[in-house]
Amino acid sequence: MSSFTHLNSANVGTFLNSFDTVLTDCDGVLWLGSKAVPGAAAAIAKLKNLGKKIFYVTNNSTKSRDEYLKKFHGLNFEANKDEIYSTSYAAACYLQDINFDKKVYIVGSRGIAEELDNVKIKHSGVGPDFATNGSIDYVHEGVNLDPEIGAVLVGFDDYFSYNKIMKASSYLKKPDCLFLATNTDETFPVGLDHLTMPGTGSLVASIKVASDRNPIVLGKPVPYLFEAIAKRHAIQPERTIMIGDRLNTDILFGANCGLKTLLVLTGIASEIDVEEIQKHGSSEDKKMIPDYYTDSIGSLAKFIDN
Amino acid sequence: MSSFTHLNSANVGTFLNSFDTVLTDCDGVLWLGSKAVPGAAAAIAKLKNLGKKIFYVTNNSTKSRDEYLKKFHGLNFEANKDEIYSTSYAAACYLQDINFDKKVYIVGSRGIAEELDNVKIKHSGVGPDFATNGSIDYVHEGVNLDPEIGAVLVGFDDYFSYNKIMKASSYLKKPDCLFLATNTDETFPVGLDHLTMPGTGSLVASIKVASDRNPIVLGKPVPYLFEAIAKRHAIQPERTIMIGDRLNTDILFGANCGLKTLLVLTGIASEIDVEEIQKHGSSEDKKMIPDYYTDSIGSLAKFIDN
Numbered sequence: 001m002s003s004f005t006h007l008n009s010a011n012v013g014t015f016l017n018s019f020d021t022v023l024t025d026c027d028g029v030l031w032l033g034s035k036a037v038p039g040a041a042a043a044i045a046k047l048k049n050l051g052k053k054i055f056y057v058t059n060n061s062t063k064s065r066d067e068y069l070k071k072f073h074g075l076n077f078e079a080n081k082d083e084i085y086s087t088s089y090a091a092a093c094y095l096q097d098i099n100f101d102k103k104v105y106i107v108g109s110r111g112i113a114e115e116l117d118n119v120k121i122k123h124s125g126v127g128p129d130f131a132t133n134g135s136i137d138y139v140h141e142g143v144n145l146d147p148e149i150g151a152v153l154v155g156f157d158d159y160f161s162y163n164k165i166m167k168a169s170s171y172l173k174k175p176d177c178l179f180l181a182t183n184t185d186e187t188f189p190v191g192l193d194h195l196t197m198p199g200t201g202s203l204v205a206s207i208k209v210a211s212d213r214n215p216i217v218l219g220k221p222v223p224y225l226f227e228a229i230a231k232r233h234a235i236q237p238e239r240t241i242m243i244g245d246r247l248n249t250d251i252l253f254g255a256n257c258g259l260k261t262l263l264v265l266t267g268i269a270s271e272i273d274v275e276e277i278q279k280h281g282s283s284e285d286k287k288m289i290p291d292y293y294t295d296s297i298g299s300l301a302k303f304i305d306n
Numbered sequence: 307m308s309s310f311t312h313l314n315s316a317n318v319g320t321f322l323n324s325f326d327t328v329l330t331d332c333d334g335v336l337w338l339g340s341k342a343v344p345g346a347a348a349a350i351a352k353l354k355n356l357g358k359k360i361f362y363v364t365n366n367s368t369k370s371r372d373e374y375l376k377k378f379h380g381l382n383f384e385a386n387k388d389e390i391y392s393t394s395y396a397a398a399c400y401l402q403d404i405n406f407d408k409k410v411y412i413v414g415s416r417g418i419a420e421e422l423d424n425v426k427i428k429h430s431g432v433g434p435d436f437a438t439n440g441s442i443d444y445v446h447e448g449v450n451l452d453p454e455i456g457a458v459l460v461g462f463d464d465y466f467s468y469n470k471i472m473k474a475s476s477y478l479k480k481p482d483c484l485f486l487a488t489n490t491d492e493t494f495p496v497g498l499d500h501l502t503m504p505g506t507g508s509l510v511a512s513i514k515v516a517s518d519r520n521p522i523v524l525g526k527p528v529p530y531l532f533e534a535i536a537k538r539h540a541i542q543p544e545r546t547i548m549i550g551d552r553l554n555t556d557i558l559f560g561a562n563c564g565l566k567t568l569l570v571l572t573g574i575a576s577e578i579d580v581e582e583i584q585k586h587g588s589s590e591d592k593k594m595i596p597d598y599y600t601d602s603i604g605s606l607a608k609f610i611d612n
Contacts, residue, residue, distance in 0.1 A: 130436055130467070143501060160468040161436070162504070169493075169502040186515050187475075195449060196475040198468070198516035206512040209492050210504035 002261065002286075004274055007294040012303040015292060019260060021240040022047055023226070026058040026068075028189035028245035028267020029297055036075040037266050039298020045078055046304045054083055055229055057242075059183035059219035059249060061087040061155030061200065064114035082232075085225050087182035088112045090218040091153055092119045093228050094180065102150025105171050107164050107203065108157045108182070122148070129163045145170055151178035154207055154215065156200045169210035179211070183219025185249060189267035220244075220253035243297065245269060247277070247288040255287040263290035264297050308567065308592075310580055313600040318609040321598060325566060327546040328353055329532070332364040332374075334495035334551035334573020335603055342381040343572050345604020350383055352610045360389055361535055363548070365489035365525035365555060367393040367461030367506065370420035388538075391531050393488035394418045396524040397459055398425045399534050400486065408456025411477050413470050413509065414463050414488070428454070435469045451476055457484035460513055460521065462506045475516035485517070489525025491555060495573035526550075526559035549603065551575060553583070553594040561593040569596035570603050 007015060024030065030040045048054060056068070056079060063071065065084045072079035088108075092115040095104070106112050106125040113126045124146060143166060152168045171177050185199035204215060218224045229235060237258040244250020245267025254261035263269060271293065277285050294300060313321060330336065336346045354360060362374070362385060369377065371390045378385035394414075398421040401410070412418050412431040419432045430452060449472060458474045477483050490507035510521060524530045535541060543564040550556020551573025560567035569575060577599065583591050600606060 128436065130434065130465070145500060158468045159436070160471070162464040162466040162509075165466070165504045165508055166502065169504055169508075170500060173500065173502055186518065194451060194476060194479065196472065196479055196516055198471045198475055198512065202471055202475075202512040202516040203468075205515040206504065206508040209511040210502055210508040212492065 002255075002289045002291045004278070004289050005292050007262065007292045007300065007303065009303050009306045012300075012306075016050060016304070019052070019239050019241040021053040021055070021235045023055045023057045023229070023240060023242045023254075023259065024297075025220075025242075025244040025246070025250045026056055027060055029243055029264050030056075030077065031075060032189065032191050032266070036077075037296055037298060039296065039301045041076045041078075043297045043301035043304075046301055048078060050304070053233070053235065054079075055233075056084045056086075057220070057225050057229075057253075058086050059185050059200070061091070061112055061182035061219075062109045063088065063111040064118075065089050066114065067111060085229055086111070087155065087219045087225070088115045090225055090228055091155070091180060091182060092116055092121065094216075094218055094224070095119070095121055095151070100151065100178070103146065103148040104151045104153050105146070105149045105168060106153050106155070107160065107168055107207070108153060108155030109159075112153065112155050112182070123153075124149075125164070125167070128159045128161075129167070130161050143167065143170065149177065151180060152207070153180045153182070154200065154204050155182035157203060160203050165206050165210055168207045172207070172211035172213050179207075179213050179215040181215035181217050181219075183249070184217055185219070185246070187268075189245060191267075220249040221256055223253070223257045226253070226257040226259075247273060247290075251290045252288050254290075261290040261292070263293040265293065265295045266297070308561075308595045308597045310584070310595050311598050313568065313598045313606065313609065315609050315612045318606075322356060322610070325358065325545050325547040327359040327361070327541045329361045329363045329535070329546060329548045329560075329565065330603075331526075331548075331550040331552070331556045331573075332362055333366055335549055335570050336362075336383065337377075337381060338495065338497055338572070342383075343602055343604060345602065345607045347382045347384075349603045349607035349610075350385075352607055354384060356610070359539070359541065360385075361539075362390045362392075363526070363531050363535075363559075364392050365491050365506070367397070367418055367488035367525075368415045369394065369417040370424075371395050372420065373417060391535055392417070393461065393525045393531070394421045396531055396534055397461070397486060397488060398422055398427065400522075400524055400530070401425070401427050401457070406457065406484070409452065409454040410457045410459050411452070411455045411474060412459050412461070413466065413474055413513070414459060414461030415465075418459065418461050418488070429459075430455075431470070431473070434465045434467075435473070436467050449473065449476065455483065457486060458513070459486045459488070460506065460510050461488035463509060466509050471512050471516055474513045478513070478517035478519050485513075485519050485521040487521035487523045487525075489555070490523055491525070491552070493574075495551060497573075526555040527562055529559070529563045532559070532563040532565075553579060553596075557596045558594050560596075567596040567598070569599040570601070571599065572602045
């Protein structure tokens with residue numbers, strides 16, 4: 001079981017000496033929505049100055065790497081395209097690795113489409129697809145299904161609709177049609193008491209039920225993103241730290257990949273959530289206990305200075 | 307365990323003498339979409355002639371009882387409004403029984419709205435609610451949430467959308483906000499090889515994940531519909547038969563309410579599904595084995611004649 005050590009000025013030296021590579025989540029760690037977490041850009045810059053390799057590892061599928069790069073630079077983060085591992089890119093990597101040669105039905109956004117375009121994989125589905133009235137007789141009027149589709153790929157889609165669930169689950173009736181999900185995050189970390197912003201996991205759930213199938217998941221906590229990085233860069237798991245705000249994705253991902261883990265409290269998880277697991281969790285749950293925690297990645301920048 | 311007896315001309319007499327009241331499912335038993343199952347209207351007429359009380363018990367929430375009555379009469383079924391127990395009506399019964407005095411956020415269709423109007427319960431949500439573009443910043447631009455909402459009621463909604471999942475799960479952040487689902491049917495029985503028509507269960511699943519809450523379910527296999535009928539009519543469970551096409555809703559509902567059960571093979575379940583459960587099912591699964599089965603409710607009409 002991990003130690004759940006509070007990071008501070010006294011132990012930051014030992015901490016920094018324990019890794020060469022940093023994998024960090026984005027939403028809830030580096031920014032919340034369109035606003036940077038104070039000190040986050042400084043923390044990344046200082047880690048780079050200390051010679052650490054940085055990879056941005058995000059379950060978010062809404063942006064292509066090019067679009068992410070614009071967001072990073074707009075919020076003053078040092079970042080290069082080959083440091084960015086989003087699940088939109090992971091989907092393209094996965095399909096390319098299996099030499100997929102059919103067409104993908106995307107329940108998701110333009111970010112995924114751009115990454116598939118980059119590797120010349122055909123796709124359809126991005127954009128609105130709503131019932132034109134509330135009482136279509138789908139059975140007798142029919143639904144446009146494309147016989148070329150060989151995979152259903154579900155990511156975040158705020159155009160999510162009944163028609164999309166129907167098409168996805170109809171394609172998935174073919175046993176050889178692949179079912180991929182970028183991630184299964186239940187919600188986005190919006191940090192507001194009155195608002196829940198449903199995540200990809202919520203959309204995936206409805207297609208799972210309608211199709212009676214389970215997807216291959218690319219995002220954290222599944223190790224696929226780590227494998228994709230390790231395939232392209234020389235990194236050692238035992239000299240790598242994963243930074244995140246969610247226990248059941250980021251921290252569990254770190255544990256599943258044999259990495260050290262640092263929890264920041266700017267997103268979903270709180271100190272109390274970890275203490276709850278320490279007290280009442282199963283041995284499986286206890287994989288979600290991080291090695292270190294700190295209130296914010298901004299604090300790390302301060303500790304490095306002192 | 308039930309006997310799974312094939313209904314035929316020889317045993318139909320014993321069968322008919324074993325009940326006074328018939329509860330029958332509609333979709334998959336009496337009709338498929340907008341087309342009546344051959345002989346179904348005749349079977350109902352003959353059962354009524356034999357003095358049997360009939361109740362139409364459907365998980366479908368899309369129509370009010372008045373709309374159902376039009377469908378019944380259009381397909382030449384003998385039916386009265388007080389014989390119809392749809393989950394749209396069940397929702398109104400449930401809310402009235404608990405003296406609900408707030409407003410209901412409906413993820414569903416006009417049928418539910420009409421039944422709530424009949425008992426003067428306020429509601430909103432029916433109709434389209436789509437993102438106006440694919441990249442709304444909900445966190446900073448805000449979402450219109452109505453402080454009067456005290457219940458989220460999920461039924462079938464082919465206008466289902468991301469915005470609706472977001473609003474439903476945001477309302478459900480309040481612990482005293484009720485969460486009701488008309489049913490959790492995974493799919494509709496459309497009888498087509500290439501098309502899956504997702505059911506209410508698929509929509510409920512996404513809201514369950516986003517809200518991290520479980521709904522109170524009104525539809526089969528939960529006994530609520532039987533209780534609602536028994537509250538208003540003198541019926542004895544041991545002298546009642548439930549006719550249906552789905553094992554995990556209709557037949558299990560019958561078992562849960564202490565009724566006899568008849569499976570028809572015009573909808574979702576096949577003989578093989580039952581044999582699978584007989585061979586490999588758990589004792590819990592075996593509650594889904596019907597007492598009788600026949601290929602169609604139309605055959606029952608023929609057996610009665612002979």
